[in-house]
Amino acid sequence: xxxxxxxxxxxxxxxxxxxxxxxxxxxxxxxxxxxxxxxxxxxxxxxxxxxxxxxxxxxxxxxxxxxxxxxxxxxxxxxxxxxxxxxxxxxxxxxxxxxxxxxxxxxxxxxxxxxxxxxxxxxxxxxxxxxxxxxxxxxxxxxxxxxxxxxxxxxxxxxxxxxxxxxxxxxxxxxxxxxxxxxxxxxxxxxxxxxxxxxxxxxxxxxxxxxxxxxxxxxxxxxxxxxxxxxxxxxxxxxxxxxxxxxxxxxxxxxxxxxxxxxxxxxxxxxxxxxxxxxxxxxxxxxxxxxxxxxxxxxxxxxxxxxxxxxxxxxxxxxxxxxxxxxxxxxxxxxxxxxxxx
Numbered sequence: 001x002x003x004x005x006x007x008x009x010x011x012x013x014x015x016x017x018x019x020x021x022x023x024x025x026x027x028x029x030x031x032x033x034x035x036x037x038x039x040x041x042x043x044x045x046x047x048x049x050x051x052x053x054x055x056x057x058x059x060x061x062x063x064x065x066x067x068x069x070x071x072x073x074x075x076x077x078x079x080x081x082x083x084x085x086x087x088x089x090x091x092x093x094x095x096x097x098x099x100x101x102x103x104x105x106x107x108x109x110x111x112x113x114x115x116x117x118x119x120x121x122x123x124x125x126x127x128x129x130x131x132x133x134x135x136x137x138x139x140x141x142x143x144x145x146x147x148x149x150x151x152x153x154x155x156x157x158x159x160x161x162x163x164x165x166x167x168x169x170x171x172x173x174x175x176x177x178x179x180x181x182x183x184x185x186x187x188x189x190x191x192x193x194x195x196x197x198x199x200x201x202x203x204x205x206x207x208x209x210x211x212x213x214x215x216x217x218x219x220x221x222x223x224x225x226x227x228x229x230x231x232x233x234x235x236x237x238x239x240x241x242x243x244x245x246x247x248x249x250x251x252x253x254x255x256x257x258x259x260x261x262x263x264x265x266x267x268x269x270x271x272x273x274x275x276x277x278x279x280x281x282x283x284x285x286x287x288x289x290x291x292x293x294x295x296x297x298x299x300x301x302x303x304x305x306x307x308x309x310x311x312x313x314x315x316x317x318x319x320x321x322x323x324x325x326x327x328x329x330x331x332x333x334x335x336x337x338x339x340x341x342x
Contacts, residue, residue: 053116063336070103100138128158156205183211208241227259248277294319307340
């Protein structure tokens with residue numbers, strides 16, 4: 001891994017750069033990505049989005065992410081019907097049991113850029129240039145206007161994220177990396193549904209607000225030639241946007257092990273968990289929001305001497321719990337290709 005080449009000396013330039021970035025990001029607010037119609041993304045350790053680059057090194061990473069949200073849940077139990085509310089932004093009300101959910105297919109493509117400001121500080125930027133959500137549900141449930149629609153999905157550029165990662169501790173067998181990131185409201189968040197109303201928050205490509213995330217990543221090599229144990233955690237504190245909608249805070253914890261095979265292949269297995277709090281609209285808690293998901297994720301990475309690597313992961317749900325009723329994921333896929341420029 002790249003971090004084995006890191007020089008352990010600290011420099012005042014590194015500390016000043018990190019402090020400046022933290023002070024800049026501390027002036028922002030915070031927010032989101034979940035709500036009643038169901039929205040999800042692959043949350044796992046990819047091996048390219050957590051580490052540190054050598055000074056002057058640049059990593060470009062292009063990834064494709066897909067999640068099928070079609071498992072109907074009440075709490076942690078499977079059910080035959082899922083009713084969720086509609087957020088009526090035009091009239092400032094929550095319409096309970098407005099949708100009968102069928103499926104949401106989430107597809108995202110993003111470009112990640114990591115630059116080694118020094119051997120201990122790496123700057124990163126995430127550009128989600130495609131955020132596509134195909135949604136199927138029955139609208140106006142229980143009224144004379146009840147009807148099926150698959151035309152309320154959206155597609156577009158998402159919210160940009162940038163920040164820095166800092167290697168707090170570097171030893172021959174251990175590394176500890178902290179991160180701080182800021183998400184900007186660059187994606188559209190007021191797109192209309194088929195009835196001409198502002199669409200549900202989780203169906204939008206963007207969020208309309210900023211988000212601050214803090215993270216930690218730890219890796220341990222029992223032997224320099226053996227496998228690697230790793231753990232990571234992150235927390236995102238959210239605030240409301242100008243539609244007065246606040247998406248619940250989010251915590252993620254990942255545990256895993258990887259080992260290099262003969263040749264240039266590395267396999268891994270992870271346990272990934274994510275908890276999200278309830279959303280709020282006009283200060284009221286939104287029904288059918290907030291969840292706990294735990295996945296088991298096997299994966300593999302193939303690396304070349306040219307600095308190019310390709311990887312793939314499959315997320316298999318192990319535990320799912322939602323508040324009230326909502327859709328849960330049946331599984332997720334993540335594929336990517338990265339290139340390191342030294």
